[in-house]
Amino acid sequence: MEGFLQALAAGLLIGAVYGLMCVGLGLIFGVMRVINFAHGDFMMLGMYTAFYLFTAAGVQAMFGNTVGPFVAILLAGPVLAVFGYFVHRTLISHVSGTRTAALEGEGHYAQLILTLGIALILQNGGLIVFGSVLASIRTPLSSSAWELGPFFDMSIFLNKARSIDAIVSLAMMISLSLLITRTRIGKSLRAAADNPTAATYMGIDVDRAHRTAFALGCGITAIAGGLLATNYPFHPFVGLEYVIVMYAGVVLGGMGSIIGAFWGGMTIGLVQQMSTLVLPTQLQNAAIFAVFLLIIFFRPQGFFGRMVERT
Amino acid sequence: MLRIEGLSAGYSAKPVLNDVSINVGAGQFVAIVGPNGAGKTTLFKTVSGIVKPSGGKITFDGVDLLAVPPPQRAHLGIAHVPEGRQVFPSLTVMENLEMGAMTESGRRDWQANIERIFEWLPVLKERHNQFAGTMSGGQQQMLAIGRGLASSPKLLMLDEPSMGLAPSTADFIFERLIEIRRQSGLTMLLVEQRVAEALESADHGYVLEAGHVVLEGNNDTLRADDRVRKAYLGM
Numbered sequence: 001m002e003g004f005l006q007a008l009a010a011g012l013l014i015g016a017v018y019g020l021m022c023v024g025l026g027l028i029f030g031v032m033r034v035i036n037f038a039h040g041d042f043m044m045l046g047m048y049t050a051f052y053l054f055t056a057a058g059v060q061a062m063f064g065n066t067v068g069p070f071v072a073i074l075l076a077g078p079v080l081a082v083f084g085y086f087v088h089r090t091l092i093s094h095v096s097g098t099r100t101a102a103l104e105g106e107g108h109y110a111q112l113i114l115t116l117g118i119a120l121i122l123q124n125g126g127l128i129v130f131g132s133v134l135a136s137i138r139t140p141l142s143s144s145a146w147e148l149g150p151f152f153d154m155s156i157f158l159n160k161a162r163s164i165d166a167i168v169s170l171a172m173m174i175s176l177s178l179l180i181t182r183t184r185i186g187k188s189l190r191a192a193a194d195n196p197t198a199a200t201y202m203g204i205d206v207d208r209a210h211r212t213a214f215a216l217g218c219g220i221t222a223i224a225g226g227l228l229a230t231n232y233p234f235h236p237f238v239g240l241e242y243v244i245v246m247y248a249g250v251v252l253g254g255m256g257s258i259i260g261a262f263w264g265g266m267t268i269g270l271v272q273q274m275s276t277l278v279l280p281t282q283l284q285n286a287a288i289f290a291v292f293l294l295i296i297f298f299r300p301q302g303f304f305g306r307m308v309e310r311t
Numbered sequence: 312m313l314r315i316e317g318l319s320a321g322y323s324a325k326p327v328l329n330d331v332s333i334n335v336g337a338g339q340f341v342a343i344v345g346p347n348g349a350g351k352t353t354l355f356k357t358v359s360g361i362v363k364p365s366g367g368k369i370t371f372d373g374v375d376l377l378a379v380p381p382p383q384r385a386h387l388g389i390a391h392v393p394e395g396r397q398v399f400p401s402l403t404v405m406e407n408l409e410m411g412a413m414t415e416s417g418r419r420d421w422q423a424n425i426e427r428i429f430e431w432l433p434v435l436k437e438r439h440n441q442f443a444g445t446m447s448g449g450q451q452q453m454l455a456i457g458r459g460l461a462s463s464p465k466l467l468m469l470d471e472p473s474m475g476l477a478p479s480t481a482d483f484i485f486e487r488l489i490e491i492r493r494q495s496g497l498t499m500l501l502v503e504q505r506v507a508e509a510l511e512s513a514d515h516g517y518v519l520e521a522g523h524v525v526l527e528g529n530n531d532t533l534r535a536d537d538r539v540r541k542a543y544l545g546m
Contacts, residue, residue: 204382205380
């Protein structure tokens with residue numbers, strides 16, 4: 001029982017961060033219908049950006065070892081958003097949006113090749129620039145825990161860094177869903193996703209909406225990556241490990257549902273941690289995909305997928 | 312207000328419009344009628360910038376429209392109510408109307424516009440919190456019209472508002488359009504396959520066949536024309 005609760009707590013904490021990570025990708029797919037294979041590598045860049053902001057750019061000196069990492073992680077978001085903005089402007093916009101709307105397949109083949117190409121450049125460029133040594137954003141909180149309880153002689157230990165990671169993720173997620181549902185920008189992003197042609201008739205610049213979504217998606221995933229890096233070491237090829245989880249989360253949540261991607265990521269985090277109760281740790285990812293297939297078998301449109309509404 | 316001169320357009324190698332000239336004066340209600348595939352929808356898409364023309368000129372309020380990027384055209388005062396309604400299904404009725412009001416004039420007049428729209432199309436008020444994708448075809452058509460009106464347009468372009476609707480619903484939509492026109496004096500350009508109703512509501516009409524304007528004139532001239540009577544009015 002104690003083990004179960006401990007795994008549940010760990011699953012919820014990591015699930016919140018996975019959820020945020022998936023939302024970044026889900027936002028891009030939901031608005032642009034572009035499958036971004038380079039998203040894991042944008043996250044890797046986010047991790048390194050947070051790392052260098054912390055160690056080399058003076059954040060550590062200014063905010064210290066405890067708060068500093070989180071400041072650096074939050075700053076990495078806007079940096080990657082700007083990077084994503086320019087990647088969209090210079091590359092992605094040529095194979096997506098209104099330029100390719102009239103083409104057969106809407107430019108999906110070119111998008112596939114382009115984003116895979118970007119992924120390869122970022123991975124190998126990362127190897128040249130950052131080297132192959134594992135890096136991590138350690139904070140003293142990474143190796144200490146809060147004790148919940150004891151309830152009925154049972155105590156649950158919550159790793160302090162992971163708890164703060166989860167709180168930051170939830171706060172980001174709440175702000176994002178307010179942005180998407182309440183603000184003019186958010187509504188126009190959803191309109192552009194629903195029907196780009198009609199959105200143009202309304203005076204919405206669809207390509208600009210796509211650029212906004214792409215920048216936001218990169219920034220959000222970068223922050224999620226930084227949060228993960230407080231507990232997991234990383235390297236230039238770390239994106240490959242996470243991009244599969246991201247896609248599983250987005251599909252579970254329902255392709256096109258931005259909020260759904262969060263619950264998809266949360267489910268993956270829970271399954272991953274709970275599976276350790278019954279399976280060896282090496283089978284964590286196998287357990288994720290077993291559950292993934294099971295859910296998709298019974299609910300092919302995902303948790304929040306819309307099969308009927310979209311035409 | 313809207314002047315289309317010698318317009319030609321099409322998709323890749325297939326020309327759809329051939330040397331089409333159409334003139335819509337301020338305050339006029341102009342109907343373009345013609346059979347399926349005549350190029351009526353392509354004409355609207357060219358005005359909105361979704362289709363690039365291969366020749367000709369379009370001016371709106373003295374502005375060379377072809378030099379204006381497509382999303383900016385709505386901001387000049389052109390509201391396009393597209394074929395097949397094309398409301399935003401995952402947005403609520405109210406959010407759809409807000410999207411209509413993305414233009415500067417739409418934002419400025421939002422309060423007054425929304426009151427008038429709800430008065431003209433009460434079903435939108437009743438269902439303001441419903442997702443547009445869950446509404447019936449007729450209701451979606453009314454939403455598409457309301458969304459167009461929410462931008463405070465100078466010109467309302469309606470692409471087959473009766474498409475796929477039950478005859479009684481289509482009649483109701485026409486009746487609403489005439490009422491909106493009467494009260495607001497808005498300039499309207501209508502494309503329609505239901506020729507009798509369209510010519511009855513409009514003051515001026517064009518007959519478009521296979522990408523050519525084959526006939527134009529005011530309401531009475533067109534309805535008195537032998538070809539129109541035989542081919543479209545069944546007389």
